[in-house]
Amino acid sequence: MNMKNIYKAGLIGVCLFLASCAKDKGNYEYRPKEQITVTGIENAYTKISEADRIVLNPTVSSSDPNADFDYLWGIYETNVQGSAPVLDTLAKTKNLDYLVKKPAKGWVLVFRVTNKHSGYSTYFTSNINVVTQFTRGWYVAKDDGTKADLDLFLTPTTISPEGKIENIYSTVNGRSLDGKASLLTFFSTYKSTVTGTLGNTRTLFLTTDKDISAVNINTLKEIRGFNTLFFQAPTTKAPQAVFLGSSANYILNDGKCHSLYSMIANTGVFGIGKIKDDLNSPYYLSQYFLTSPYSDPVFFDQTSSSFLIGNATGSVMTAVSDISTTTMTAKKNNKTLLYMGYKSGPLPVLGYAVFQDKTNPDLKILSQLNPSTTAFNIVNDTLSRSDKLFNATRYMLLDGDENLMYFVSGNEVYSRNLSNRFEQLQYVAPAGEEITFIRHRKYPEAGFNYNYIMIGTKSGSDYKVRMFNKTSGNLDPQPAFILEGKGIVRDVIYISPSMSENTYSNSY
Amino acid sequence: MRKLKVVCFAVALLSAYACKKNQYYVYNDQARIQFGPEESRIYQSSFNLADTLKPFTFYYEDANVKEDTVFFDIYAIGGITKTDRSFTLQQEQVPNLSNAVAGKHYVAFNDPRATKNFVIKANTVHTRVPIIMLRDASLKSSTVVLKFKVIPDQNFLSGEASNLWRKITLTDRLSQPASWDNIATLYYYGKYSVVKHEFLITHTGQKWDEAFLQTLYSDYSLQQYWTGAAKIALIDYNAAHPGNPLRDENNELVVFP
Numbered sequence: 001m002n003m004k005n006i007y008k009a010g011l012i013g014v015c016l017f018l019a020s021c022a023k024d025k026g027n028y029e030y031r032p033k034e035q036i037t038v039t040g041i042e043n044a045y046t047k048i049s050e051a052d053r054i055v056l057n058p059t060v061s062s063s064d065p066n067a068d069f070d071y072l073w074g075i076y077e078t079n080v081q082g083s084a085p086v087l088d089t090l091a092k093t094k095n096l097d098y099l100v101k102k103p104a105k106g107w108v109l110v111f112r113v114t115n116k117h118s119g120y121s122t123y124f125t126s127n128i129n130v131v132t133q134f135t136r137g138w139y140v141a142k143d144d145g146t147k148a149d150l151d152l153f154l155t156p157t158t159i160s161p162e163g164k165i166e167n168i169y170s171t172v173n174g175r176s177l178d179g180k181a182s183l184l185t186f187f188s189t190y191k192s193t194v195t196g197t198l199g200n201t202r203t204l205f206l207t208t209d210k211d212i213s214a215v216n217i218n219t220l221k222e223i224r225g226f227n228t229l230f231f232q233a234p235t236t237k238a239p240q241a242v243f244l245g246s247s248a249n250y251i252l253n254d255g256k257c258h259s260l261y262s263m264i265a266n267t268g269v270f271g272i273g274k275i276k277d278d279l280n281s282p283y284y285l286s287q288y289f290l291t292s293p294y295s296d297p298v299f300f301d302q303t304s305s306s307f308l309i310g311n312a313t314g315s316v317m318t319a320v321s322d323i324s325t326t327t328m329t330a331k332k333n334n335k336t337l338l339y340m341g342y343k344s345g346p347l348p349v350l351g352y353a354v355f356q357d358k359t360n361p362d363l364k365i366l367s368q369l370n371p372s373t374t375a376f377n378i379v380n381d382t383l384s385r386s387d388k389l390f391n392a393t394r395y396m397l398l399d400g401d402e403n404l405m406y407f408v409s410g411n412e413v414y415s416r417n418l419s420n421r422f423e424q425l426q427y428v429a430p431a432g433e434e435i436t437f438i439r440h441r442k443y444p445e446a447g448f449n450y451n452y453i454m455i456g457t458k459s460g461s462d463y464k465v466r467m468f469n470k471t472s473g474n475l476d477p478q479p480a481f482i483l484e485g486k487g488i489v490r491d492v493i494y495i496s497p498s499m500s501e502n503t504y505s506n507s508y
Numbered sequence: 509m510r511k512l513k514v515v516c517f518a519v520a521l522l523s524a525y526a527c528k529k530n531q532y533y534v535y536n537d538q539a540r541i542q543f544g545p546e547e548s549r550i551y552q553s554s555f556n557l558a559d560t561l562k563p564f565t566f567y568y569e570d571a572n573v574k575e576d577t578v579f580f581d582i583y584a585i586g587g588i589t590k591t592d593r594s595f596t597l598q599q600e601q602v603p604n605l606s607n608a609v610a611g612k613h614y615v616a617f618n619d620p621r622a623t624k625n626f627v628i629k630a631n632t633v634h635t636r637v638p639i640i641m642l643r644d645a646s647l648k649s650s651t652v653v654l655k656f657k658v659i660p661d662q663n664f665l666s667g668e669a670s671n672l673w674r675k676i677t678l679t680d681r682l683s684q685p686a687s688w689d690n691i692a693t694l695y696y697y698g699k700y701s702v703v704k705h706e707f708l709i710t711h712t713g714q715k716w717d718e719a720f721l722q723t724l725y726s727d728y729s730l731q732q733y734w735t736g737a738a739k740i741a742l743i744d745y746n747a748a749h750p751g752n753p754l755r756d757e758n759n760e761l762v763v764f765p
Binding site: 025 | 728737739
């Protein structure tokens with residue numbers, strides 16, 4: 001052994017010597033792990049705030065024959081941002097009898113059992129959905145041409161309505177909203193102080209063409225209106241949409257995009273209208289947008305006929321560049337946007353649009369949109385006059401699902417296969433009824449699962465919304481049920497306590 | 509082999525020595541005093557050197573305001589006492605700068621109006637030291653610096669060397685608020701200039717003073733709103749003055765990041 005190896009051996013020895021100082025923290029307890037068993041607690045409960053009680057008498061046993069138990073019941077909230085949820089102690093007895101006083105949202109009930117003999121504790125949890133009469137049901141956005149309101153169709157046991165509360169917005173808030181209703185949007189992390197402290201608030205936004213109202217879904221009381229939704233309210237009240245994008249909430253108003261960065265603490269107030277470029281060139285965004293929770297929203301500037309992409313924090317929107325293989329440029333393409341919507345995603349997001357040429361109004365194009373700031377790709381399908389879609393007045397894309405676009409032409413509803421252009425008549429509105437609304441929504445919740453194409457019509461001063469199931473993309477002959485009320489229906493959304501803001505794609 | 513033994517012995521000796529507990533110096537010999545960050549920040553090491561410099565301007569004050577006060581946090585080390593303990597401040601001249609003059613730019617540190625406040629009250633270890641600034645006419649056209657330090661006296665020895673001094677830049681002109689720091693320069697407002705500052709005030713209707721910047725600092729959305737408003741206002745200004753974009757007092761183009 002040469003000296004070098006001796007040095008190495010010596011070094012290793014010294015290292016081992018140092019390591020030998022480590023305290024032995026080994027566990028030399030070889031008895032079987034204690035098993036504490038609790039029965040009599042369900043995985044989840046749904047309770048009405050200030051009305052229902054949680055009454056539980058669990059059975060507790062242990063593999064330790066000498067077990068002597070301590071108990072603790074607590075509850076903490078879910079969907080918390082900006083602070084750590086705190087366990088609120090409810091009782092220190094085996095049985096629980098608790099009048100639910102928590103605000104309507106998701107909570108977790110915790111039952112801790114401690115064996116005083118062994119010192120071993122184990123926890124059992126149950127999800128508690130605290131609800132109010134407003135937290136589950138079909139919301140219908142409607143108007144009479146000048147004033148907008150909400151109807152709520154109650155669904156206590158199944159997705160089919162079992163009752164109705166008309167004009168619930170004005171009943172709660174003492175006024176209806178100015179304008180024609182246009183869009184319903186649900187946010188689960190919108191910030192407000194309705195509970196006394198700043199926190200996530202499950203919020204429904206009702207947009208009209210003259211106003212916006214953000215209401216707490218637990219109470220339907222307005223949190224903010226148009227004049228308080230912005231740090232400085234825009235001088236022109238012309239709301240177009242409220243929706244979600246990556247890391248931000250957005251409002252489109254008077255052709256301008258306002259954002260609220262949602263990844264850090266905020267007060268629920270939207271920012272300044274973004275400018276188009278570093279020259280503050282004039283522009284006017286279409287009401288239509290293409291977005292997902294994981295991508296920045298895509299807009300179309302009707303002034304320059306160019307796509308623009310919004311961003312969560314900046315004050316200047318992003319111009320786009322074409323991919324070399326695009327069939328139509330995304331910049332200055334001399335088109336008017338008739339419709340744009342979400343087809344699939346969330347990442348990459350895929351949308352479709354319908355354009356009309358500004359010079360030649362007889363040129364209409366159905367375009368597949370693959371948005372990108374650096375490689376925007378448009379795949380065009382030029383429409384012929386014989387296409388039913390050519391004369392469509394309303395459009396709707398199936399959210400995910402079959403590769404179909406639905407549209408309204410006259411008093412008829414058609415589908416168009418986006419892969420092979422096949423158009424098919426799906427529904428004819430009864431005589432005397434005018435189609436005012438069409439949308440596809442779906443939500444998979446046990447007991448309340450649905451996947452409907454909704455067709456809203458107006459007849460006199462009444463509306464009907466027929467909720468159709470579909471088979472291979474085609475409407476069933478009869479609707480699953482019909483929502484009926486007074487006014488002109490513009491949008492319908494189903495709300496349930498377990499929904500998040502990512503439940504529905506945001507789109508017209 | 510002898511060399512190997514020596515090396516091993518030395519390493520073993522060092523490793524044994526390394527097990528010895530470090531003896532921290534805890535300043536418990538005599539009472540000491542030093543400046544520090546505000547009370548809520550004293551256990552946040554990143555704020556150890558906060559508030560060393562506080563810019564102050566009379567610019568926003570009414571014309572009849574002749575003096576105002578800048579506060580610094582100071583801490584006694586070594587425990588509390590049952591009686592009040594005074595401490596002593598002394599101005600330190602800063603080379604190559606216009607230094608504040610006692611009685612002209614600030615109330616002298618040996619003036620009873622000042623010294624009555626240089627006290628750590630009984631049963632406490634902290635106070636906010638008021639430095640009374642005077643609105644001398646010369647400040648309309650100049651900026652002076654007041655650097656001062658705590659010096660040992662009958663009640664206190666000095667604390668940590670890095671926390672013995674504080675500095676104020678004083679003027680009656682528009683001046684760079686403390687929160688317009690390197691981070692704010694890089695991400696929000698760009699390089700400071702008086703022209704830019706005046707532009708912000710004129711075109712947004714806000715003061716853009718320290719209090720306003722602190723408000724923006726605590727609300728990112730609000731920060732975004734006002735920086736966006738400033739940026740758009742500058743674009744509109746430059747568009748309205750073709751060939752003559754806004755330049756600052758150093759003839760540099762005014763820009764926002």
